[in-house]
Structure formats: structure tokens, C-alpha cells
Amino acid sequence: MGFQKFARGTAAMALVMGATAAAQAEPLKIALVETLSGPQASTGLLYRDAVKYQIGKINEAGGFGGEPIELLEFDNQGGPVGAADRVRAAISEGADVILQGSSSAVAGQVTEDVRKYNLRNAGNEVLYINLGGEAMELTGSKCHYYHFRTSPNAAIRVNTLLDGMSEAGVLGDNVYAMNQNYSWGVDVQDNTVAAADRLGFTVVEQTLHDVNKIQDFSPYVQRVQAAGADTVITGNWSNDLLLLMKASSGAGLDVRFGTAFLDQPGNIGNAGAVAEGHYLSAPFNPEVNPEETAVFMEDYKSVTGHYPSYVEPATVFGMMLLQEALKQVEPTEDGLNAADLAAALENATAETPMGSISMRDADHQAVLPMIVQEVSTEAQYKADDTQFGFVPIKVISAADAEQPVQDSCQMKRPG
């Protein structure tokens, strides 16, 4: 709250000063519109740490147009309504780039708001960089020229996960798709079903359940058992993932879980041995390219106080793409022309500790390497002070992880 007041105060000051002082090259303003308070704030705060870290790096390297980049923070309070309001506030305070990551539901709202704003304010556009909303529609039916996704999407997550598990011989013949009933969960389910023929497994059953409302997952586990599943593929996150795994282990069920978000802080600590032997596909693992990665790990820790995990590495890599794009753009009199930045970002490539990542111009989806990993005691970096961590079992190159552009994306380009 204190920060918002401060931000408003400085904005008011800037207005007054702007009226009196002569126009001077303004610093580039980037707005992070995240969930910074309330029950889902834990993820939003990780995005903030990662964004702050990389903007710090950009500023150390000279910022943009000789001025350090200014990061504005807005709390969307976890919902699309709050986000719509905060996006307006961010734009009116002069932000040229909007960053947001947690929840596809919020991302759907932000991308629509930005699209409409840009329609009405041609020549004065803003960019939306989606750091983690992984639903397919964001680069499908809702795609537009000023939206960029730097995280993987449901198709990339699920296909790399299934490929990796299949190759390691742990996928089994019978797969159960258990997901949360909203855009992201439905996408995970659809992609799991779509991969069945290619990899030769059967989807024995599909379940969509309410999001973060269920305390007792034992009835669901009973269904998994009755269906005779070898593996459960799930896009569940947070409590929905933890409780599902715990209920399954309590029932003595011999199934493996293939997940997208098992690396969320606290998960391994809470699940303990229950998580051992389960799988995850994510854009980062500290044991890949150990020399470079160790430097990144230690540097991140020295700045933020903890090792990067969960959404943090991918966020840093996404910001690296932005950094590369900013190098290509000449500052204008009033700071930045967003159309120039979009044109540069479309074809940006960045070197990360995981390898090279790039932006695909057809639908503005990042193309990035994915690492399929297993929870094991062998891991070099342990999670949550437990004896467990993530061991990479297969690194899938950016080219192999890439998924086709969706037909539903009809991107209108300027000019």
C-alpha cells in the first residue's frame, strides 16, 4: 500500500514537473501488474523478484536511452477486475510495457484491455509481455500484435513432458488426465488427449474439477485407481496438486504424476517423500549447463536472497528477450515508440544459461528449451531444505519443444 501511495505521489509530482520543465528524454517505464497481496500473492511476489533482478541488470548495463528503466508496481489483487483497473492506472502513469504472469484468467483480461487500448490510441501503443499465462488462447484466438508470451504454453508443457516420460519408459500405457476446470486445465487435457496416438498410450479417463476449492481428493484418487491408470498427467498447481498427490500416496496408489508446476516453492517441502519419482517439465533446471547456470544461481541468490525457482528463471529469460529487443530500438523524444519495440521483440533472440531462446513472429510465442525432470534425492540443488530436488532426465532443445502456430491466431500487423 505504501508503495502505491508513493507511486501516486511521484506520478502527481511528475505531472507538475512535466508541465513546467522542458521536455527531456523520459525514462522508460515498465509496469508490473501482478498479484502482490491476498491468497495468491506468493507467485506474484516471485514474478516481482525476477523482474526486479533483470531490470537491475539492464540498468547496470546502461538502461535505455542513457536513463535507468523505471519499474512501476501495481497490485491486481488476483482477479481480472482488479487487473483491468490497474492496467488503466499503469497506462495513465506512462507505462510503455506491461508485465504480468500469474493466472491465465488475468492474462486474458490484460491482453484484451491492451488490444483495445491500442486500437483507440494508434501511434501511442503499449506492449503486454505475458510472463506466465500459459493458456493456448492467448497466442490463439486472442493473439494480437502487442502481446508477447515469454513462458511456455500448455502444448509445449504437455508434449515435452509426455515425450520425456515416454522416452524414459515411465509413461505407461494408461494415462489419466486430471485438471482444473478453466482455460489452462482444459488446454492441458486437450493436449494430453491429442498426443495419445503419437506416443501410443490410452487416455483412460479425463476429469476436470473445481479450482482450489477441494480439500479432500480421495474420491478423485479412487477414480484414478478404478480407471487403472499408470500415470496421471495434471496441470494442477498449488494446493490442488499437493492434495492430489498426498491423497494418492495415502491410498497406496502406484501411479506416477507428470506435472507442470511441481517446482512451486513449498510443494516439495510439504509433500516430502510423497513427491519422489514424479515428473515435471519446466524451462529451467539448475543442473543443466552447470558452469553457466551456477553463476546465474549464485548471482540471483546474492541479489534476491534465494535461488531462482518455479516461475523465476523463465521470467528472467523473458526479460532478457526484452533487453535484447531494447538494444535494437532508438529512444524517441517522449521515451519509446512501442511499435518499434514490438517489431524488435518479434525477432529477438537471447542467450540464457539453458540455451538460446527466441520469439516467434507468427504468434508471438517464445520458443525455448524445456527440461523434463524427476524428483529425486540425487539432485544437486535441494528444494525447500529437504533431501529432494529435481534431476534433469531429458533436455529438449528449443526446436524440438516448439509447437505449431495455432490456426486461430489471426494477427493484424500494423501498416
Place this chain on the structure above:
Amino acid sequence: MDQILFALLNGTIYGLLLFMVSAGLTLIFGMMGVLNFAHASFYMLGAYFAYTLQPLTGFWLAIILAPILVMGVGILVERFILRHVHEHGHAHELLVTFGLSVVIAEMIKMVYGKFAVDYRVPAELNFAAFSLSGIDYPFYRLFMGGIAVVMFIAIYLLLTKTRVGIVVRSAIYRPQMVEALGHNVPMVFMGVFGIGAALAGLAGAVAGAFYTTNPNMALELGVMVFVVVVVGGLGSMGGAMAASLLIGITNSLAVGSDFRIADILTWIGMGGWAEEIGGLLTMRMSSLAATLPFFIMLLVLVLRPSGLMGEKE
């Protein structure tokens, strides 16, 4: 057959857990007329206290001490906050307890961090009680159910068979008369509030190890607990038990069912039409499971506003 047996057992145990938390809420409401929004926060406090104590005292002592600590917090809340607000009416009490729940949640985040902590079922209790057609049934679930049943019997006996119970019940109906007879009525209220908080704390200490202990646990269970109390009838202990079991079992059965409204319509030859319309008509029961309790609450409020066993007002 085994499937249904499991579903019933799962539902019953989940229902009993709901009862453990809602018992205190309905007790406090019945006795004092205070709708305590912070009640689920006491549940969370119980879990975190037990988590903190466990390494020092061991699991058993921790689940005994944690509710006592929560009772202490409850008593302080009643003595120094609620009592002052009481004279301003129910709206103020509601607001104060709501504020309190936010304060407790934020303090938990400050002390223990934003993520789930590693409070787990101790190894000696982590075994299968029995096994049915390939699924183990965790002993700890039965243990939680057992505690809830003991709790129900103890409260029932305390209120109906002891002198303390008589004083408490009479203090609700005729507080001035009871005071005139030389009983300390504010003390009685403080005690009731403390006991109610302790019950929630016990539920948290026991269930926190089985589910997850995280800063959102109050929020997750809080809504369901209110549904239970409204369905059962505000203030009715038996009603809370009945409503908990009803919600637990319907939820568990619904998850296992692929029933769709379109299937009924097929019998009267309108299946094709229903498939075409889609939407709610073709939604599987299993995806609606977590919404059912709210539907039950709606039905009860429409048909019997005082709840299943509530007294007519």
C-alpha cells in the same frame, strides 16, 4: 460395490472433519449470537501451533497443547475485543471478527512465510488401516474421524448432563436471571468462546498434518464451514453434524458419478436436444462436485430457512 463403500467412507470422514471445525462456530453462535468470521482462522492457528510445537514436544503433546494455546487466543479475543464491541450490535461484531481473520492470516504469512510448511503425519501413524480392491485406506483418516466423534459426544454430554451445561444453557435464555443467581455470565461467555476456538484449533492441529498447512487454509475451509452451519441451522450442534455428513457424502458420491442432466432427458426422448444445447445439460456431475454444497445451501434456505435442525425464530 467397493467403489460405493469407499465413497461413503471418504464422505463420512470428510464430513466429520467439517463437523470438527463447524462445531465451535455453531456453539459460539448458539450461545452468544456472535457469527465469528475469524473461526476458520482459529483452525489455521491450531495447525501452525502444532507444527511449531511438534519438533519440541512430539506429535501427541503438540496436538494437545495447540488447542489449549488457541483457546488462550480465543479467550483474549473475547475478553479484550469482542466484549467491547458487543454493545454496538451484531454488525460490529461481524466486522471485528472479519478484520481479525485478515490480521491473523497476514501475521501467519509474516512469521511462517507465504508457502505451505512441512507439517506432516508422523511416520508411526502413516500406515494403511485396511485395503479394499487395491486401494489402501490411510489409518490417519479413521483417526481424524474418531476424534470428531469423541468431540461430538463430549460436547453433547457436557451441555446436557452436567451442571456447567445447565448454567451455560440458561445463561443464553435468561442472562439477567442467571446473573442474579450469582453466576458470572461474562465469564461463561468467555469460556464458551474459548472452548469453541479450542475445538477449531484441535481440528487444525489434526487435519493440518493430513491436508496442507498453508496461509490460505482458513480461506479454503472457511466458506464450507459457513455452509455447514447455515444448512444445519445456526446454533444447532446436531444440525451441524447432520449437515457436515450430508455435504461430505454428497460431495464424495458426486465426484465418482458421470451423471449428466442430458441422461435423464434421453429417457423422455429429448437426449438429442440436450446434447445440442450443451452447457449445463451436458456437464458431468463430477465437475460440479465442489459446487453442490452451495446448491444444497440454496435449497435449504428456500425450503427451510432456519436450517435442518435450527429453531424457528
